[in-house]
Amino acid sequence: MQTRGQLESSFQWIFVLIAGGAFLFLTVVLFRSCTQHGEAAASGAVAGDLASQLESLAWQQETYANASAEGVRFSCVGDVLTVSSGDASSPIGEASVFLPPEMHGTLRMATRQLSLSAQGSPEIALGSALYGVDDGTYYLVLRDAGTDPVDLEGIFGLSANIVSLDAADVSDPAKLAARVPQTARAVVLVSPTTAYVANAGISRLPPGAALRAVVISSGQAQFYDTQGDTMRAIARMPAEDPMLALGAAVSSSPDAYACARSRLIDRARRLTRIYELRAASLSREPSLSQCATALNDTSALLAQIDAKNGTDYLGAVLGAERTLSSMQSSLRSRSCPVIA
């Protein structure tokens, strides 16, 4: 009888241990899955929130904003700029957004409008683009006599991570290295000539930092990457406008630049198509008969530009800047509806 009682008591303790262990195991599994789900959701939320913030800002004109996030990457996935955080990623749809490849801390953002404005006529807006600079990236913009430097300071103001240097200073590596903190995560050298990149003395710059260079001259942007102690040219792309040169400098990556550039072209094309339809419909208004010829001419020129293919379109619209601007001035002086 005593043996049976001892057995019952042992059975109860075995049951308690097994059941207790099972509960403990289930609780731990549940807690871990909740935490992992929370982390995944947080990464997804960071990527999604940032993408929607960038997209919303990029369509606006002349805005400034800051965003904070750690370990966010920007890359071009299948012709679409994508924000990634951890395993989560989110696309930045149709907006034109020029960003550095990575973000570690604060991203300072500003938008600028691509527009046609010659001869002091009212501007013809062609869509806006957003530029972002990460506080962990150092931009060394080299000034050279006779060239127009990329005006990063003009947009983002004077700050510790945007430094303008006389191009002659790159021949003295110590002078160059003294301007960049050794903790810098990334350094982008924006140069007016290839020679300055070759002489940049990159071995004196922060050894762990990602080094990139962009040479901007004669409407072209040439991208460089580091290979050991030397800079290697990786791509050459058109940068027909100061706004695009600025985009190449900020993104410092040919893929990211190509993504944003193609979005900017798509947007500008849609705008000129709208201006073309508007001018054509206004030219048919009986009460605007005195403007009909001028409006027809405007519509015809815009139709001619719109007919150009993707790569030629931007060159065509920027090449017609003077003609479109004089049409705009002429319409205005005759009290006719302007192009835009």
Place this chain on the structure above:
Amino acid sequence: MRRRAQLQTLEPIIIVVILALIVGVVLLFVVRAGGAQDKASARAIDEREAIAMLRKVTSLPELSCPLSETVRTFCIDGAKAQAFARLAADPQERLAYYPLLGSSRINLTWADLSAGTTRSLLLYDGLGNASDVSQSATYFTVYDPVQDARLFATLTIERGAR
């Protein structure tokens, strides 16, 4: 006496069952509280998105008044709006504006008080079969380049749930 002894032997099992019930109730409470928080933040996001959408629509060069116009804030060019509506009627073009305007239907109504006429224009329709549609409206100025006049207008945006 035997019943009491039986109860005593079942004591550890009863404790485990009660503990399991307590853990279950606490988990249920935590999950429900989390769900309520999610709903509240979704509502707040929805309101923010409605305001952002109104700002976006009025600042688009596709629709905004000419840069030479003195009053440009909350001003839509009537002729541009008609051209945009024609463009956005094409599903391919509408798709390009989907990332910006999303699942929404945007209507512009303007009144010419001197002529006593009202005109309505469907600017963009990307609502499809969306359910849970919320609506926001705001007052605007429509610039009519034919008459060179500024007209009173209402912009109505219906947004479908994401």
